[in-house]
Amino acid sequence: MAQHVVITGVPRTGTESTPPTRREINDFVKDVKPFSLFIQALQAMYQTSQKDGLSHFQIGGIHGLPYQQWETSGGNRPVGQWGGYCTHGSMLFPTWHRPYVATYEQTVQAHAVQIADTYTTSDKAQWQDAAVNLRLPYWDWASNAVPPSQVISDAKVTITGPNGQQTPVDNPLLGYPFNPIDPSFPDPYSQWPTTLRHPTSDDSDASSNVEELISDLQSDARDLRTKTYNLLTRVSTWPAFSNHTPGDGGSSSSSLEAIHDGIHVDVGADGHMGDPAVAGFDPIFFLHHCNVDRLLALWEALHPNTWVTPGPANGGTFTIAGNATENATTDLTPFWNGATTYWNSNACRNFETSLNYTYPDTENVEGFVPLNEAIAAHSGLNSFDPRVVEPYLKKELSWRIQKADRSSVDISQLPSLQVVVVALPLHLHQGEMFPKAGTPVHHHSITEGKPGGHQAA
Numbered sequence: 542m543a544q545h546v547v548i549t550g551v552p553r554t555g556t557e558s559t560p561p562t563r564r565e566i567n568d569f570v571k572d573v574k575p576f577s578l579f580i581q582a583l584q585a586m587y588q589t590s591q592k593d594g595l596s597h598f599q600i601g602g603i604h605g606l607p608y609q610q611w612e613t614s615g616g617n618r619p620v621g622q623w624g625g626y627c628t629h630g631s632m633l634f635p636t637w638h639r640p641y642v643a644t645y646e647q648t649v650q651a652h653a654v655q656i657a658d659t660y661t662t663s664d665k666a667q668w669q670d671a672a673v674n675l676r677l678p679y680w681d682w683a684s685n686a687v688p689p690s691q692v693i694s695d696a697k698v699t700i701t702g703p704n705g706q707q708t709p710v711d712n713p714l715l716g717y718p719f720n721p722i723d724p725s726f727p728d729p730y731s732q733w734p735t736t737l738r739h740p741t742s743d744d745s746d747a748s749s750n751v752e753e754l755i756s757d758l759q760s761d762a763r764d765l766r767t768k769t770y771n772l773l774t775r776v777s778t779w780p781a782f783s784n785h786t787p788g789d790g791g792s793s794s795s796s797l798e799a800i801h802d803g804i805h806v807d808v809g810a811d812g813h814m815g816d817p818a819v820a821g822f823d824p825i826f827f828l829h830h831c832n833v834d835r836l837l838a839l840w841e842a843l844h845p846n847t848w849v850t851p852g853p854a855n856g857g858t859f860t861i862a863g864n865a866t867e868n869a870t871t872d873l874t875p876f877w878n879g880a881t882t883y884w885n886s887n888a889c890r891n892f893e894t895s896l897n898y899t900y901p902d903t904e905n906v907e908g909f910v911p912l913n914e915a916i917a918a919h920s921g922l923n924s925f926d927p928r929v930v931e932p933y934l935k936k937e938l939s940w941r942i943q944k945a946d947r948s949s950v951d952i953s954q955l956p957s958l959q960v961v962v963v964a965l966p967l968h969l970h971q972g973e974m975f976p977k978a979g980t981p982v983h984h985h986s987i988t989e990g991k992p993g994g995h996q997a998a
């Protein structure tokens with residue numbers, strides 16, 4: 542038995558064929574069930590004792606302060622110059638944050654499942670379903686530089702509670718109230734009872750200056766969009782993509798980490814988000830990093846043959862020595878993936894299968910090619926009966942991939958391609974003008990075993 546929390550992502554239920562989608566925050570806040578469950582799950586994590594490894598405080602504290610061991614990973618004190626576990630300025634910046642976000646996500650979702658079980662409404666099953674499918678929302682700051690009011694300014698948010706009543710509750714997305722303020726915190730963090738964005742002062746009665754926050758994000762909006770576009774379309778090596786240490790033709794401002802740094806500063810200014818030592822305590826950190834992970838996912842899709850290259854640890858972390866070399870198999874501590882092993886970059890490269898989530902942008906794309914006319918014209922069978930057509934198509938159906946410039950692409954270069962044949966039975970009822978469609982029937986044996994054909998799960 543493992544003596545520590547194991548990061549699995551949200552557990553698979555067995556009934557889902559593709560993993561559920563992480564959704565953009567503007568869309569997410571409008572969907573009553575996931576939003577209500579998310580808010581209540583955050584409340585539960587805030588109420589969990591700060592001594593518990595899965596409290597909001599302890600997960601947030603993996604990143605930087607209190608610079609302590611989490612879930613038995615590493616020793617009693619940092620081995621690198623930086624006391625937190627997060628890897629900054631290093632090749633591992635994008636991939637370290639992947640299991641980190643998954644840690645928060647699996648904890649939120651586990652609470653949501655328990656909360657959904659307490660609903661006494663007639664649509665309880667739908668609440669339970671919403672909990673099973675709940676994933677962390679991401680804040681796509683390249684499209685929507687200013688997050689919705691539920692994330693930055695609403696003191697109260699309205700949720701539908703377990704009795705079905707709409708209830709206004711204190712908004713946990715505005716900040717985390719420390720309970721207590723950790724004794725390791727230096728000034729001014731030792732003064733502030735809650736996380737702050739653009740704090741109005743260093744005193745204990747400081748508040749967040751939301752107008753200033755909005756104004757900073759608005760002035761950065763165009764820049765964020767252009768930089769993100771350039772990142773996806775022009776940056777093509779891992780050293781230049783991954784982190785803000787200039788490398789491989791990259792610059793200190795065009796990498797994923799550099800763009801992400803700007804958001805930290807825009808959101809936090811002199812508050813928690815602006816300082817890696819305490820940024821992980823602000824709940825917006827996880828919406829932001831969910832988007833950083835999405836950009837990694839998009840970049841992976843655009844550069845399927847490029848991945849983590851070896852590089853210096855740049856000062857190290859709680860567990861990584863400052864002069865170490867990191868690569869795709871370096872342990873992403875403290876994220877255990879078993880009793881004695883940790884996640885590494887290779888293990889979480891395919892996030893859909895390893896951590897059980899997807900993004901709207903990377904979900905399966907589906908297209909249909911009707912075969913009726915071709916079968917009628919070429920087969921000479923005089924029938925659409927599947928028993929007649931199936932053996933014919935097994936023998937004759939072929940496909941190839943061609944680019945817009947008509948050059949062909951080797952099918953083995955596109956492992957995700959799946960061609961399947963589906964028959965749609967039509968029934969013409971008496972007196973009706975058009976036939977009604979029945980249930981589609983798959984004929985997987987037609988394409989199975991051929992390159993790009995049906996792949997058994």
Ligand SMILES: N[C@@H](CC1=CC(=O)C(=O)C=C1)C(=O)O
Pocket residue numbers: 629801802803805806814815816817818820821
């Ligand atoms: N220190 C970064 C901003 C920053 C990055 C982080 O990764 C973080 O957690 C908090 C803040 C900068 O000044 O640009």
